[in-house]
Amino acid sequence: MQPAVFPVVALESHALVDSGAGEKLERYGDRLLRRPDPQAVWSRRLDERAWARADLVFVRESDRGGRWEGPGARGGAPEWTIPVLGAVARIRPTPFKHLGLFPEQAPNWRLVEDLRPRFEGRPRLLNLFGYSGLASVLAARVGYEATHVDASRAALAWTRENQALSGLPDNALRVVLEDALQFARREARRGARYEVVLLDPPHYGRGPKGEVWRFEERIAELVEAVRELLADRSLVVLSTYAIGCSPLTFRNLLAELGPGRVEAGELALSEEDGGRLLPCGFCARHLRGLEP
Numbered sequence: 001m002q003p004a005v006f007p008v009v010a011l012e013s014h015a016l017v018d019s020g021a022g023e024k025l026e027r028y029g030d031r032l033l034r035r036p037d038p039q040a041v042w043s044r045r046l047d048e049r050a051w052a053r054a055d056l057v058f059v060r061e062s063d064r065g066g067r068w069e070g071p072g073a074r075g076g077a078p079e080w081t082i083p084v085l086g087a088v089a090r091i092r093p094t095p096f097k098h099l100g101l102f103p104e105q106a107p108n109w110r111l112v113e114d115l116r117p118r119f120e121g122r123p124r125l126l127n128l129f130g131y132s133g134l135a136s137v138l139a140a141r142v143g144y145e146a147t148h149v150d151a152s153r154a155a156l157a158w159t160r161e162n163q164a165l166s167g168l169p170d171n172a173l174r175v176v177l178e179d180a181l182q183f184a185r186r187e188a189r190r191g192a193r194y195e196v197v198l199l200d201p202p203h204y205g206r207g208p209k210g211e212v213w214r215f216e217e218r219i220a221e222l223v224e225a226v227r228e229l230l231a232d233r234s235l236v237v238l239s240t241y242a243i244g245c246s247p248l249t250f251r252n253l254l255a256e257l258g259p260g261r262v263e264a265g266e267l268a269l270s271e272e273d274g275g276r277l278l279p280c281g282f283c284a285r286h287l288r289g290l291e292p
């Protein structure tokens, strides 16, 4: 019996080169990056010489973050762009180990694109906890009216950057600085409807007015608010990383959205040589009126 894993979608500009001994080695465009990954407790396939070729290495300084070292970090904070499924993403290594792109989300981006012809007119997509905006940009490119919500000004600026780099006009996205739960509730009160809702919450976060987001305490309320927002035919995607609940929990949560089909499992990246899978979080999808 194998754990359920959403099929990995390969990206032209990203590869998981190796993993093990608490780290992962990845290629983003033409740069090799090495950073901690608590899931990678197994042995590496490649020797230290291969790992030592990394341009950028994340060095943890505390529980909250660290710094990037290596030849690629000399001469100031590095940043570059890579193509992603027809869009362009700015890669910017942050002190929180993030780069502005979660390539394990590619199966969800692809699903949103594949479902586009199944909706009539111009479908609406709501991306809560939208971060640097790739999901919103990719959706807008294929014809969704995308609303992108995040509590961080920096994340919204990054989204605007990815939007422009991807050749979208200024008005292609509705970008909102707000607490995700407050926004969902307000939209429900206004009678707004969405064909697609994407939820990629962190374990802990804060809204722009200090609203506290704790996954276990708030997720049920958020799912309840999202339920009010759904069009007759709809897709909801919930994903998270590093949370102590399982895909079964996710499935049970999304079952509360009402009639429809729920899929649940893990998101993963596949090593380029050999295909060993690195777990990257849990995910569930609720599809209504969109069954094949």
Ligand SMILES: C[S@@+](CC[C@H](N)C(=O)[O-])C[C@H]1O[C@@H](n2cnc3c(N)ncnc32)[C@H](O)[C@@H]1O
Residues within 6 Å of the ligand: 128, 129, 130, 131, 132, 149, 150, 151, 152, 155, 178, 179, 180, 181, 200, 201, 202, 203, 204, 205, 206, 207, 208, 211, 212, 213, 239, 240, 241
């Ligand atoms: C980076 S994504 C999470 C991706 C992935 N699931 C993880 O945990 O690493 C989290 C985004 O949610 C935003 N965020 C945190 N709390 C929020 C809140 N209360 N309302 C809206 N956005 C919030 C952050 O600014 C960030 O851009």
